[in-house]
Amino acid sequence: MEGGFKSGFVALIGRPNCGKSTLLNKLLQQDIALVSHKANATRKKMNLIVPFRDKNGVQSQIIFVDTPGLHHQEKLLNQFMLKEAMKAIADCDLCVFMAGIHDKTQYYEEFLSLTQKPHILILSKIDTASQEEILKKIQSYQPYANRFLSLLPISTQKSINLKELLEEVSTHLPLSPPYFDTEILTDENLKYIYKEAIRESVFNNLSDEIPYESDVKIEKFIESDHLNKVFAKIFVEKESQKSMVIGKNAQTIKRIGKQAREKLEILSEKKVFLQLNVFVQKSWSKERAKLKNFGYDFED
Ligand SMILES: Nc1nc2c(ncn2[C@@H]2O[C@H](COP(=O)(O)OP(=O)(O)OP(=O)(O)O)[C@@H](O)[C@H]2O)c(=O)[nH]1
Ligand SMILES: [Mg+2]
Incomplete structure (x- = not known):
């Protein structure tokens, strides 16, 4: 070259x-x-x-x-x-x-x-x-x-x-041909980027320990020309946290969803339908096997 x-x-x-x-x-x-x-x-x-x-x-x-x-x-x-x-x-x-x-x-x-x-x-x-x-x-x-x-x-x-x-x-970089396709911004898959966008909205809209004791899983992701459909689950550790994430008259979850959807639309450059549901999974962040299930694998 x-x-x-x-x-x-x-x-x-x-x-x-x-x-x-x-x-x-x-x-x-x-x-x-x-x-x-x-x-x-x-x-x-x-x-x-x-x-x-x-x-x-x-x-x-x-x-x-x-x-x-x-x-x-x-x-x-x-x-x-x-x-x-x-x-x-x-x-x-x-x-x-x-x-x-x-x-x-x-x-x-x-x-x-x-x-x-x-x-x-x-x-x-x-x-x-x-x-x-x-x-x-x-x-x-x-x-x-x-x-x-x-x-x-x-x-x-x-x-x-x-x-x-x-x-x-x-x-200070070594001489080397590019490792990745020169067009791409990340080698991470879209599902993970979407997960992070939703997690960001959780961080923005909730306080105390909830952002730290919650995580997101993208359950289903359907891509089409004009619309991406994303079905995601927010996991928390306790019932009380679930109520906080949903909020009075579901106002908090609606806010989280709106903000996340807007970011997903920017990222994917098309309309996004986002469905969010909240689940309790006790101690998901405190046991190795459960953490692995959320993509945080100590053996990787
Ligand atoms: N004033 C100012 N704030 C900044 C600047 N860069 C980042 N911030 C703010 O610093 C805060 C933390 O930014 P992040 O980029 O999430 O920091 P991080 O180092 O990735 O944090 P972790 O992922 O938690 O380790 C955010 O509120 C940013 O808006 C800057 O140049 N000036
Ligand atoms: Mg960071």
Whole structure:
């Protein structure tokens, strides 16, 4: 290939809620990954594929791996999530470690204790800090300068340094033909993307522990030219949670359904009929066999 082609896996790692999934959606120019203002939203790793041409004209296929946040929670589902992030670190060519601009350097130190992988350090959400705070924070990472390849402050919201990040990532990618079809944004199947869209609506519309103790299964999915029909089930752990998900006069479930359907319509570029039903499955997130049944398999 003229000028060579670069391709590789780049794991995006960081604390819950630092803005990983938001950044990847922005780079993809499509909202595929689940984003929430609540932490611990992403549960499984997902490949999000960004084509890029660098300033010298060299083309690359950057396969970003969105990952669950690194955390210290001991619940079984959280342990699965941590394992997913660790697997992404082990399998990638390069890591990007994202720290929030207001985070302590301690989280980065923890990452350093986990791996020797070459990595770029990015400081996210700089739109929420003053110039002085940003400079101070950059200073505080200087003692680790021999560990990171480069350090970039970014803001997804204000599109600051995003192209620079891609430029930097592509510099460190290995020469390789593309791993995936150059047209696709993810190798994940539509069913999983739909599941995440509905889960996002659950995260947006419910509070307390319910988003964390609920999950979604797509039961049936019928595609036709002008309409996709999606039949999905929301699972919770307790009867009381089921009542909350449904809400008074079924108002909450209607809101969840409307928001999810609107997102599904954007994703599939056609009308969507969405049917949601709520079920109780006791302890689904607390036993390995049940978790596996929801697609969170420790053996994978
Ligand atoms: N102000 C500001 N907020 C941002 C920016 N990027 C993301 N956010 C917000 O940060 C919150 C968390 O974003 P996510 O992308 O879900 O974070 P995450 O790191 O994927 O979180 P987990 O999946 O839980 O690990 C959301 O409310 C985003 O809107 C940014 O550049 N600036
Ligand atoms: Mg996420």
